[in-house]
Amino acid sequence: MNPKDLKEILQALEQADVREFSLKTPDYDLSIKRGAESVAVYAQAPQAQAPQPQQLPAQQQAPVAAATPPAAQPEASTPAVAAAPAATPGTPVKAPIVGTYYASSSPDAPAYVKVGDSIKAGQVLCIIEAMKLMNEIEAETSGTLREILVKNAEPVEYGQTLFIIE
Incomplete structure (x- = not known):
């Protein structure tokens, strides 16, 4: 898969507001997760064993539901970040x-x-x-x-x- 194909997939997923996507072919496995929740999983995956990040969201279903407002906070902070480049x-x-x-x-x-x-x-x-x-x-x-x-x-x-x- 070349970078342009990956970019097209990412754009289509963003337009459809898809948060999680997996594609398996004989050549490769592609798994994409978007949003604040997935960033935490990516950050923990290299440092921790794979079962731990998968267990945390399942064990803490209420905080995952509560994770929706923090996901809104980065969006709220995005205009502040965008304000800096606006200079x-x-x-x-x-x-x-x-x-x-x-x-x-x-x-x-x-x-x-x-x-x-x-x-x-x-x-x-x-x-x-x-x-x-x-x-x-x-x-x-x-x-x-x-x-x-x-x-x-x-x-x-x-x-x-x-x-x-x-």
């Missing part, structure tokens, strides 16, 4: 998936882009590693890169603003 006019480039942000293809390579660069639609801006897959994130618009809002090797969440292109 720099332009188009935000948001993370299409949860993963780890990388500014270049390898630690020795120069960054794909830097502040002040002229950006063309379709140009690779960064890589987001998700489930051991390296996904190239491309610009959807042309312009000048005004701001980079994340640091190299930093974890990013779905919908988090990565860049501002003016």
Whole structure:
């Protein structure tokens, strides 16, 4: 599966407001979970044994139901986050998936882009590693890169603003 196919799947799931999706083929298994609840599962999965994250939501059904308001809180905080980039006019480039942000293809390579660069639609801006897959994130618009809002090797969440292109 290439990054463009994955991006199309993610966009379709977002439009349909699907929170959990699994696809199994002979070549790969794809499992996608969106929302604040899934972020906690991803954060705990590498550190804890797999049964523990699966047991927590089942054991705490009331807090999971109560987790709906915290999911609303990040949305409430999103305008506050969006207000900060609003100081720099332009188009935000948001993370299409949860993963780890990388500014270049390898630690020795120069960054794909830097502040002040002229950006063309379709140009690779960064890589987001998700489930051991390296996904190239491309610009959807042309312009000048005004701001980079994340640091190299930093974890990013779905919908988090990565860049501002003016």
